[in-house]
Amino acid sequence: MSSAGSGYAEVNGTRLYYETAGAGHPLVLIHGYTLDSRMWDDQFETLSKKYRVLRYDLRGFGKSAYPSPDKSYCHTEDLRALLDYLKISKAYVMGLSMGGGIAVEFTLEHPDVAQALIPVDSILGGFSYSDEFNSIFNELLTKFSEEGLDSAKKVWTGCQLFKPIFELPEAAPRLSTMVSDYSGWHWSTNSDAMQSITPAAIGRLGEIDVPVLVVVGGRDMSDFLEIARVMERDIPDARLAVLEGVGHMSNMEDPGSFNREVLSFLESLR
Numbered sequence: 001m002s003s004a005g006s007g008y009a010e011v012n013g014t015r016l017y018y019e020t021a022g023a024g025h026p027l028v029l030i031h032g033y034t035l036d037s038r039m040w041d042d043q044f045e046t047l048s049k050k051y052r053v054l055r056y057d058l059r060g061f062g063k064s065a066y067p068s069p070d071k072s073y074c075h076t077e078d079l080r081a082l083l084d085y086l087k088i089s090k091a092y093v094m095g096l097s098m099g100g101g102i103a104v105e106f107t108l109e110h111p112d113v114a115q116a117l118i119p120v121d122s123i124l125g126g127f128s129y130s131d132e133f134n135s136i137f138n139e140l141l142t143k144f145s146e147e148g149l150d151s152a153k154k155v156w157t158g159c160q161l162f163k164p165i166f167e168l169p170e171a172a173p174r175l176s177t178m179v180s181d182y183s184g185w186h187w188s189t190n191s192d193a194m195q196s197i198t199p200a201a202i203g204r205l206g207e208i209d210v211p212v213l214v215v216v217g218g219r220d221m222s223d224f225l226e227i228a229r230v231m232e233r234d235i236p237d238a239r240l241a242v243l244e245g246v247g248h249m250s251n252m253e254d255p256g257s258f259n260r261e262v263l264s265f266l267e268s269l270r
Helices: 038-046 075-085 098-109 131-147 147-157 174-181 222-234 255-268
Strands: 007-009 014-021 026-030 052-056 091-096 114-122 214-216 240-243
Touching: 007 026, 007 075, 014 038, 014 075, 026 038, 026 075, 038 255, 052 075, 052 174, 075 098, 091 098, 098 114, 114 255, 131 147, 131 222, 147 174, 174 255, 214 222, 214 255, 222 240, 240 255
Parallel strands: 026 052, 026 091, 091 114, 114 214, 214 240
Antiparallel strands: 007 014, 014 052
């Protein structure tokens, strides 16, 4: 049964915007930091030809509600509540960057729901990030406090993470639009309210008991290449796909190669 549509789900004390398309086994797409569900435009229609695809805006991003600064929340529990709302009991889970980290944690926290995992250019809870990576956020937050949101966004879009995508005239404007629309909420508000799982995911990768495809762009920052190798090594049933010539936004930079890798992996599960 096809289930195309969009709407808002009042779940888990928040309001999440979502879109669904297609029929078949459910597949969830989780976006990256400062972005929203539009980053999956090159995947949404293609994947929905074979799967029931769900993409949504995380709490605090896109069209979804902002968090309450004085109340803790957890993205994995928001997703579980959204799946319950949509009457989805089992799903494949894919996420990029921050979304990849959420996908990993969701798989650890809800092994009864997640049936396959695709972390893409993913962060990882408990990983020790390089000085180069940490300096991006230090500069961004300094610029935000001294000069405001627009200046901070220039630092963000000008950082090493996004250099490869800004070489692509067809993809760069779409990334710029999403960052332009981002509210800056997480830069101006105490973000300690967002909870991650404990113990950290990096020490629990061996618990993941589903098929895993780890995807990373060959031109991504060294942190993300290292995280991909850690996942390949420590997750029992994981394989690694390095997409050469692309960077952190691998799904937007080379959607053809990306979609082929993902579809090949998903078809192998049938």
